[in-house]
Amino acid sequence: MGTAALVEQLMSARQQLDFACELLAKPSPEALDSCSSVLEAAGHQLAEWQPTFSQQAGDAAALEEAWKLRRSFVRTARLLQGAGDFHRNWLRLRGAMTGGYTETGESAPLIHGSRISVHG
Amino acid sequence: MANLLATLVSSAGTLEAYGRVLETAQNNVANASTPGYAKQRLELYALPFDPQGGVTGGVRAGKLVTARNEFAEQAVRQQTSGMGYQQQLVDSLTVIQSNFDISGNQGIPQALNNLLQSFSAWGATPDNQAARQTVVQRATDLARSFQQSSVTLSARASDTEQQIGQTVDQVNQLVSEIQGYNHIAMQGNKSDSGLNARMHAALDELATLADVNATFQSDGTVSLMLNGETPLLLEDKQFKISSSLYQPQEPTPINANGPANVRIQGSDGSDITSKTTGAQLGALLHLRNQILPSFIGDAYQPGDLNTMAKQLADRVNQLLTSGNITDGPPAQAGVPLFTYNASDATATAASLSVDPSVTPDQLATISPGPPSVSNGVPLALSALASPVDDADKVNGLSFSQFYGRLAGRVGTALNDATNNQDVQQSLLSQAKELRQQYQGVSLDEEATILMQFQRAYQATSKFLSVLDQLTENAINILR
Numbered sequence: 001m002g003t004a005a006l007v008e009q010l011m012s013a014r015q016q017l018d019f020a021c022e023l024l025a026k027p028s029p030e031a032l033d034s035c036s037s038v039l040e041a042a043g044h045q046l047a048e049w050q051p052t053f054s055q056q057a058g059d060a061a062a063l064e065e066a067w068k069l070r071r072s073f074v075r076t077a078r079l080l081q082g083a084g085d086f087h088r089n090w091l092r093l094r095g096a097m098t099g100g101y102t103e104t105g106e107s108a109p110l111i112h113g114s115r116i117s118v119h120g
Numbered sequence: 121m122a123n124l125l126a127t128l129v130s131s132a133g134t135l136e137a138y139g140r141v142l143e144t145a146q147n148n149v150a151n152a153s154t155p156g157y158a159k160q161r162l163e164l165y166a167l168p169f170d171p172q173g174g175v176t177g178g179v180r181a182g183k184l185v186t187a188r189n190e191f192a193e194q195a196v197r198q199q200t201s202g203m204g205y206q207q208q209l210v211d212s213l214t215v216i217q218s219n220f221d222i223s224g225n226q227g228i229p230q231a232l233n234n235l236l237q238s239f240s241a242w243g244a245t246p247d248n249q250a251a252r253q254t255v256v257q258r259a260t261d262l263a264r265s266f267q268q269s270s271v272t273l274s275a276r277a278s279d280t281e282q283q284i285g286q287t288v289d290q291v292n293q294l295v296s297e298i299q300g301y302n303h304i305a306m307q308g309n310k311s312d313s314g315l316n317a318r319m320h321a322a323l324d325e326l327a328t329l330a331d332v333n334a335t336f337q338s339d340g341t342v343s344l345m346l347n348g349e350t351p352l353l354l355e356d357k358q359f360k361i362s363s364s365l366y367q368p369q370e371p372t373p374i375n376a377n378g379p380a381n382v383r384i385q386g387s388d389g390s391d392i393t394s395k396t397t398g399a400q401l402g403a404l405l406h407l408r409n410q411i412l413p414s415f416i417g418d419a420y421q422p423g424d425l426n427t428m429a430k431q432l433a434d435r436v437n438q439l440l441t442s443g444n445i446t447d448g449p450p451a452q453a454g455v456p457l458f459t460y461n462a463s464d465a466t467a468t469a470a471s472l473s474v475d476p477s478v479t480p481d482q483l484a485t486i487s488p489g490p491p492s493v494s495n496g497v498p499l500a501l502s503a504l505a506s507p508v509d510d511a512d513k514v515n516g517l518s519f520s521q522f523y524g525r526l527a528g529r530v531g532t533a534l535n536d537a538t539n540n541q542d543v544q545q546s547l548l549s550q551a552k553e554l555r556q557q558y559q560g561v562s563l564d565e566e567a568t569i570l571m572q573f574q575r576a577y578q579a580t581s582k583f584l585s586v587l588d589q590l591t592e593n594a595i596n597i598l599r
Binding site for chain 2: 010017021024025026027028029032033035036039040042043046047050053054056057058059062063066067069070071073074075076077078079080082083084086087089090091093094097098
């Protein structure tokens with residue numbers, strides 16, 4: 001495989017991660033579901049292509065694209081962590097506000113119960 | 121009778137709750153165009169109903185939604201602080217980077233290159249007076265480049281110091297403004313949504329400058345803590361912070377006259393510098409107390425620019441003084457070329473100069489040996505370009521490599537800050553989106569969303585560790 005083809009593959013994976021970032025910018029449960037599929041697809045592609053990477057070892061253009069891919073990954077991870085922290089912290093706070101604290105000083109777990117939500 | 125009273129109390133509570141709903145709606149209309157105003161929605165809670173036990177049901181206005189709104193606001197402010205930090209770092213590092221040229225066409229790298237070339241030319245024609253004159257001139261140029269770099273970086277340190285002072289003043293001013301709002305709230309205006317909006321606008325502005333935690337109290341006032349632990353505002357009492365230059369005493373400074381650091385103090389005089397790590401103020405402190413001293417030094421380090429200047433001057437002087445100007449008898453020893461202030465390790469680059477009393481014919485050419493080599497000294501000086509001997513290196517690198525690494529450090533830091541700024545911008549947008557998503561969502565709907573989110577989050581997180589490994593591998597294989 002030539003440099004151009006490898007760069008294209010890495011770029012394709014990066015574009016998928018960038019799309020995941022777009023989804024995570026508005027992190028609704030639905031967006032997260034879509035994001036999950038996108039990340040899975042990107043992972044499959046990279047794992048499939050990885051054995052051919054060594055043919056281009058030392059190639060500056062390919063390495064630059066790999067760094068861009070890495071940066072997109074870092075952004076994706078930070079955004080997912082950001083959304084996770086937001087919800088986790090709010091759950092903890094809401095648990096403490098409604099159920100107080102446990103014996104070990106943790107916020108009481110939030111019991112959702114069985115609910116039916118009707119949307120108009 | 122008890123049940124009748126309970127019912128009356130219940131009715132009064134219900135009426136009060138509905139009254140607050142109307143109040144909320146009025147506030148929304150009145151403040152529709154107020155900057156920073158977020159639409160309010162009052163949640164009503166059904167109370168347990170058991171007439172036999174005196175529990176008469178009814179509705180009450182709840183605090184959970186208010187708390188959630190404030191939580192979302194704080195999350196946005198937290199990301200705003202992160203954005204302030206990265207933005208400041210990018211701005212400041214961009215200015216600093218302009219002082220480090222690595223193309224070799226100006227500044228220290230060019231002057232160093234020219235000096236090394238002049239050594240080489242002198243080695244080829246050791247008796248040529250013009251070649252010697254060129255060496256003295258190039259050495260003068262290099263010394264001047266070190267001085268200029270040192271002066272410029274010191275000026276950046278002073279600028280940063282001023283910026284820190286201005287930022288501290290701005291923080292105190294904004295806290296004072298919020299203190300005024302607290303005062304108004306304490307006079308019974310806690311439900312004034314316009315007031316609340318002005319408070320939030322001021323808090324948003326404050327978040328860019330400093331990492332401040334805001335906690336709204338039941339009386340409508342807001343308490344502010346810098347970095348989560350140093351009080352800035354409690355009710356209507358403000359605690360001002362200040363900045364000043366200081367020379368640490370513990371541990372004992374190695375460079376007593378080195379550039380002082382900047383310290384931030386709480387209103388009680390306690391040193392809170394190490395805790396002030398977020399937002400613009402945190403970035404400026406990082407720059408002033410860590411990044412710049414790594415080049416120009418402080419109480420505990422000479423700084424790389426001074427290390428390089430000293431090593432170069434010492435080595436050139438050592439080679440020149442080890443040689444002879446004439447064979448004699450008696451042999452006439454060479455003289456040192458460079459001088460600098462040896463009493464302060466942080467002043468080497470700023471004070472580096474060529475001894476004005478040195479004339480070109482005082483430059484030693486002959487290496488006494490044995491065997492004596494007529495152009496041994498200029499040849500040894502030329503070897504500084506591609507050193508083999510450890511004595512010709514600085515921290516194991518050639519002088520050019522050392523400077524390249526020093527300049528590259530700024531470039532890398534700027535590159536990292538620029539990337540982090542992009543990520544931080546996305547995180548800020550995300551926090552604003554989350555704040556928007558939950559506005560007007562009932563607690564029941566929220567519970568459903570939270571459950572769905574947790575499930576989707578767990579599913580998505582699984583792929584991250586795989587992608588982490590795969591993207592790392594790609595770099596390692598292609599490197």
